[in-house]
Amino acid sequence: MRKKIIAGNWKMNKTLEEGQSLASEVVNIAADEVAADVNLVLCTPAIHLGAVASITKSSDKVSVGAQNMSEHESGAYTGDISADMVLSTGASYVILGHSERREYHNETNAQLGDKVKLALSKGLTPLFCCGETLETREAGNHVSFVNEQLKDSLFDLSAEEMQKVVIAYEPIWAIGTGVTASTDQAQEMHKSIRDSIVSNYSQSVADEISILYGGSMKPANAQELLAQPDVDGGLIGGASLKSRDFIEIAKSY
Ligand code: PEP
Numbered sequence: 001m002r003k004k005i006i007a008g009n010w011k012m013n014k015t016l017e018e019g020q021s022l023a024s025e026v027v028n029i030a031a032d033e034v035a036a037d038v039n040l041v042l043c044t045p046a047i048h049l050g051a052v053a054s055i056t057k058s059s060d061k062v063s064v065g066a067q068n069m070s071e072h073e074s075g076a077y078t079g080d081i082s083a084d085m086v087l088s089t090g091a092s093y094v095i096l097g098h099s100e101r102r103e104y105h106n107e108t109n110a111q112l113g114d115k116v117k118l119a120l121s122k123g124l125t126p127l128f129c130c131g132e133t134l135e136t137r138e139a140g141n142h143v144s145f146v147n148e149q150l151k152d153s154l155f156d157l158s159a160e161e162m163q164k165v166v167i168a169y170e171p172i173w174a175i176g177t178g179v180t181a182s183t184d185q186a187q188e189m190h191k192s193i194r195d196s197i198v199s200n201y202s203q204s205v206a207d208e209i210s211i212l213y214g215g216s217m218k219p220a221n222a223q224e225l226l227a228q229p230d231v232d233g234g235l236i237g238g239a240s241l242k243s244r245d246f247i248e249i250a251k252s253y
Contacts, residue, residue: 002210005166005233006250007041007127008240009067009095009214019048023055023062025243030061034250039233041065041093042240043127046081053090065093065127068101071114083122094119095235097129097153099172109152116153120161127166127235128154129214130193134173142171143192150193155200162201163208167193168235174215176237183224186213190230219248226253 014022023042030040043065044052056062070080086094096119097112112128119126130149132142146169154165169189174181181189190211197206213225214235225231239245 002207002232003166004038004253005041005210005212006038006246006253007043007065007093007095007168007212007233007235008246009043009098009235009237010045010240011067011100011237012045013241014045014048016048016051019044020051020055022241022243023052026246027056027059027062029243029247030059030250033247034061035253036061038250038253039063040246040250041127043067043093043095046086049086049089049091057090063093064089064091065095065125066091067095067098069094069096069115069119069124071111071118073118083118083124087122087124091124093125093127093166095127095129095168097149099129099131099170099175109149113153113156116165117157117161120157120164125164125166127168127212129168129170129235131170131172131175131215137171137173142189146189146193147196150196151200159201159205162197163205166210166212168212168214169193170214170235176216178216180216180218180221180225181213183228186225187228187230190228194230217249219245219252222249223252 040062053064066086096115101107116126130146132145136145194206210232212233212235213231217234218239
């Protein structure tokens with residue numbers, strides 16, 4: 001069963017106090033207003049994970065996730081955070097392969113494959129991001145480009161591992177730009193991702209995997225995107241920084 005997931009990626013925003021207030025607001029409003037089958041995830045800066053997780057602990061709707069983790073278990077990697085550390089804060093998700101990490105930190109498909117495997121082995125749910133640049137889309141290569149990302153990072157997982165992964169399709173040209181993929185563009189790519197899982201694994205594995213859309217999703221466009229048959233939720237950047245906007249997106253399901 002594909003889970004409905006609305007995840008907020010706070011990126012490098014919010015001080016500790018601001019993050020705690022935002023998390024409290026989301027928990028309180030979600031309790032009254034968000035449907036029981038919609039799962040919210042707050043992906044906070046690493047330094048806030050423990051404090052935010054202690055706020056969401058009482059909620060059956062809101063979980064916490066990191067925005068990255070190391071592919072190494074532990075050791076001399078100054079400034080990095082490990083899967084065990086993420087887990088020990090109370091977080092249960094981790095975003096891996098966000099386009100900003102790929103671009104500014106040169107994260108590769110192979111490295112991301114290692115991160116996904118490590119996260120799964122520790123019991124964290126990877127929220128694996130993929131997506132093409134505008135140039136790639138305009139050249140008509142978006143489907144093959146995204147397929148390549150999936151193949152290189154995910155498709156050597158066992159079926160049992162694979163069905164625990166959440167995928168976020170995030171066209172880079174739509175992230176933080178205010179430009180959203182059309183419903184047809186989103187559905188085409190989500191269906192192609194699901195078909196690719198069917199051909200590399202099986203229909204039953206593909207039926208377990210939630211595929212989220214990310215890229216300028218906001219209250220005004222969420223409903224039509226979330227209504228697409230292969231869109232199982234959203235990864236929200238800018239609009240996750242205000243509790244009301246984030247909740248309105250979750251309510252559009
Ligand atoms: C993101 O960074 O994952 C994202 C989708 O950002 P925004 O919603 O701001 O486009």
